[in-house]
Amino acid sequence: MVFALLAAGCSDDTNQDTASTLESKAATAQTEEQNSGKVQTIEDIEGWEHPTKNVFERYGLQLMKVELSHDQTYPTFYLSTDPRRLLTDPGFQYELAEANGYWDYKIIYDDQFVEIYADKASKLVNKMVTSSETIDMFWREENGNRHNDSYTIRYGNRIIFSDLNGGIYLNELDGSHLITLSDDYAENMSIHANELFYTSNASIYRLNLSSGRQSVLYEGNDDEPIQWMELSHNQLYWVNGKLQVMDLQGGNRATLLKDRIILSPQIVNGDLLYASRDVTTDRFTIQRFDLESREKRVVKQGIDDLYGMQQYEDGIYYLTRTRSPDDGKCTCSIQRMELDGSNNTVLHSFTDNVHSMNVAGDWIYYVRRDSAQYEVIARLSLHNHGQEELLPSSPTYRMLGEWKLIEDPDIFDSPGELNITANWLYYYNVYGHNSYLQALRLPN
Known part of the structure; x- marks a missing residue:
């Protein structure tokens, strides 16, 4: 009983100290909580x-x-x-x-x-x-812009585009409130934070989208124009005959690949996917190049007449274009295979010339020859491969200092690379009476 009383006395002192400490901490926490809640x-x-x-x-x-x-x-x-x-x-x-x-x-x-x-x-x-x-602000549309010159890009709830003659512009998603950002010719556009990175001929530029300050990150030789550039993980990768990389300030430049990358380069999940041509066989090989380990692996080889290629979701889509040596006529096909090169399937064949493929949404978009309008823009359903739709030629918007609606029965002369941003399809006529940038609002 004496032991119990002594033990209780010792225990009571300890509990008092602990209680005092806890009360102090609780009071401090309560004060901090009250302070953090103050306005x-x-x-x-x-x-x-x-x-x-x-x-x-x-x-x-x-x-x-x-x-x-x-x-x-x-x-x-x-x-x-x-x-x-x-x-x-x-x-x-x-x-x-x-x-x-x-x-x-x-x-x-x-x-x-x-x-x-x-x-x-x-x-x-x-x-x-x-x-x-x-x-x-990090959302980027999944489409084939990055291997079709990338002259349009989404920036939050705005669209930035180059008219490919001289001028970088910004407008809202509905095409309104056109603002001039620069008088530069621009391709291969990427955005990081509030900076636009782009190429112009053989050089790489950075443009601050608020201040308009421009700087040159890489000044190349006019004999080696830049064919492609893409920003990935705070690095700029570009091809001007060889694959190179540098940081966003223009430093730490290195050459990653010396072999000629000639067709449809694009960065997917840390890999550079591209096609190269074997000069001995005149056939194409689709390859992946790991940007970190710098290892190459073949996806598919021995492809005849490869013209364009794009990875989209869980497949690789590519366009072949074969010209007859006798009359010069084209036989084209759009094909799909798995990411490992297996299960190759012909989705659609054409007896007319087809080019400028871009896969986006539920459709494959392309330009093909047409007897009535020389060339037309069409699309093929990803879910119903036999379903081809011609995009309406009216209304179409043209760049004439501002976007204007113009009725023109000959609107499609010869559209070049197709870019898709938000619900707009952009194209630049290679020649003809309407050879300037146009934008067509896509159907639902």
Whole structure:
């Protein structure tokens, strides 16, 4: 009994110390929780100093008040000026995100709002959320643009395109609010953060989409024009007779492949997929090149008259074009095989010349010869291989300083490489009375 009392006494002292410590920690945690839940309201905007204030002023937007929450790391900006299109403009939001140190934030005007989710470590804006939509800034459309000159690209809820004569432009998804970004000729466009990377003849450029600042990352020889470029994992890969790589600042340049990559290069899951021609047999081989291990492996070899190739979802689609040595007529076919080269199937055959294949959505798009209009743009269903549709030739939009609707019965003269972005198909007529960039709104 004496032992029990002594033990109880010792135990009681210990429990009192522990209880005191726990009470102190609980009080501290409660205070921190209360502090983190506090909202600091700033209404004296004139006396408030912060880099974000300068961005709003540059765009002509007036702040009414700012609320700071989450330990004063999350600002909610209340505007007294209607932001209109700026609310979801990627360029504006990137400027604001940079000024805010890439912390998340929110903008409110009347009943409109946008929430910006950013990444402090990588200095990227991940997404923009409004009451009606979520805009994924990393989302890139899966299609064949990257081996068809890549002169159009999606940027948040905007489209950037080059008119292939001289000029880089930006507009909204419906084709409105055309803005000139540069007077450059541009191909092989890629986007990282708020920077547009593109090629022009033999050189590689970087263009800041907010400030318009341009820099040259690689200046090549005009005798070796760049045939293809793509951005992957913060690296730029390009082909000008050989495969090369460098970082996004133009440094650490290296040559990865010296053999001539001549057809449809594209980066898929860390591999460069491309086709090369054997000069001894005049046949083509489709290969994969692991960009990390630098190992090559053959997918399929011994292909006659390969003209274009694209990996799309779980298959590889390719176009063959065989010319008759007697009369020059073409026999073409669109074929599909598994990713390992097996189960090769002819999806559709043509007795007319076919070129400029691009697979997107549920369709294979291409240009083919037509007796009535010289050439037409058509598409083939991925699910019903015998179902071919001609895209309507009217209405069609042309680049005449701005997008305009023009009725023209001879709209398709000779369309070149097809690009597909959002619900638009872009093409540039190689020759003819309408030889400039056009965009056709795709059917549903």
